[in-house]
Amino acid sequence: MGRIFKERTSVDEALELFFESFSSLSHTEEVPLEACTGRVLAEPVISGRDVPHYRRAAMDGYAVRSSDTSGASPSNPVFLQLSDCVEEGTAMWVHTGAVLPEGADAVVVVEDTVTAGNMVEIRAQVHPGKNVGQAGEDIKKENLVFKEGHLLRPCDAAVLASLGLDMAKVFRKPVVVVIPTGDELVSREKAGQVPPPGMVLETNGLMTALYVEKWGGVPRHTGIVPDRPESIKEAIEANLDADMILLSGGTSVGKRDHAPEVVESLGKLLVHGVAVSPGKPAALGVIGKTPVVCLPGYPVAGLVALYFFVRPGIRKLGSIPKVPEFVFRRRLAAKISSKIGYVNFVRVVFEGDKIRPLTGKAGVLSSVAKADGYVLVPENIEGYEEGQEVDVFLIE
Template structure:
């Protein structure tokens, strides 16, 4: 006899309960700048030097005393002597980035000059500091450059390198164990032949580990675990050293769905059954302070659970700042229907300036691969009408 869900928890409430039971990892490790992109700083960076540390020419041209260019113009050029030093009435050629010679306080760009023999015509007046990079113009010594918790980008690595740094402290990435379950699953290592009826290749695990890595975690794939409570229990206990455990499959209420009950027997089951479609069978729990997510076996439902819960969980574990999502405003080319009481995840494709909803059951993952983005219909609405403007989130 089939079981039923005891209750259905709203998405936002389920996420709140889940994140409440996650503590950020604060362990730091050193990495070279070449590997810092996407990592989170575990230290505050204060500059130990001026950048630049010398006055430099900001353009190709002639270093001069600005006073010597007073009144210079194309019709009234000023003649200066070319020299190895800059004094009153002389100038010196400089390349971009070169040290500004003693005595010079400006650079006349080469386009505003004409050279004849050992004389140069200055055809533009410049003021002191023109085309000159001053000491500390970019960063001054003792400047606060980055605070801890900053998510590092390639441009940030270049700034850190300009300070003379080679390695920095970042927070350790969370280790996420991925446990696929199901007697019907066949390893992709045996993918040479078409599986017999009733058997399928295990692909949810692949999708899951790639999203874990994309969102800032380190994945640990365990291999397929049979639909037996004792086997699931052993797999969980063997991975309690991970920072998060994801169990794929066995989350519904059928006779072979044991994952939530096993989690409850080992720790605390926070939620089983969420108001999201597809994805209702997701379960959230915690075992010995290790957060656990039981992902539905249907691929799209599993993907929804990854987006709604795992992504946020990894970010909290890794102290990764929540970044605003790119949201597009588009009009619907066709109606979207949904059921009240559930946040509905609807896949869509772009059609010019509009979007069209894609149909597809929760087990049809190709509908996600074909989609450009998704629309979330709130739980209090029965859908959106054709022509209505909606928010579109891009599929990562």
């Protein structure tokens, strides 16, 4: 690609090229229901039984024949004999969830009754089925419960358990290798004190791996790789068994930026230079069937590339449905300036019912930690004025 950005690809076009280069994983596995939250069903779930599988009382009270309560009211109560079975003229105490006795077709709630010895005074008329849960009322046998591709939640696990299931067949999580590159990096494990000038702790890999895990992938964090093409190539080749490769650093056009050209030498470089700020040096490629994202070394720029390409990439690999993001409409407490021709990722904080943009260079990660959310300014707009309403996305 040379040592300059020959072209700047729009975010939408870059993502489209990226998605066209790889397919979703087809591998599946079975996991216990206790571990199924956040996993994606790999097959539809058809109920093998009615839920509930019996008629049950839906309220505490007395099981009765509804015909025995005809005309009952507080001023004209009906008296029934207490019994351990239900037949004409009798009533039987039941609690919520209990099996409805044979002969009963309704339940009179306890609030509409008064007991006196072995008799119960019924003060309300009930119709057949009143306060009764029918067999299959929740789920009927052979009903479709969940479709393939459903993202499982704790409440879904409870539904699966009610069907008598212990395991769920789900798509395997994508394995995503994180390869930090840079001669200036020092491993956190080896740094007993403040690194010397010109050296920095390797933290982008930590952030990247945690986001991979949060978004449904399995991160595999390698050691630091020097800024040498042959070293980067060896690290990539040693991890081609992964489902996605993330290279952190070395994506720009300086003398020590080799990641994109190494990707190109091993496979196909789809994009180098994206119309997003910060994050322009991001590069996308594919080696064989393995997608590769080259993340800028500046932390905020790297974070933007994670949001724009790695998160949707993991979703596609793992067949993870996109969950709608929380979007807030807020007025600006100050003007936002942006570059024409770029999607601008602007960090903001909440101030009462307004938001204020934060300033900070792409290398200052604390500006993200201080932010509550971000505003995306489209490439065809030169910022927003103070007082203007904008969409605000929360930073995960």
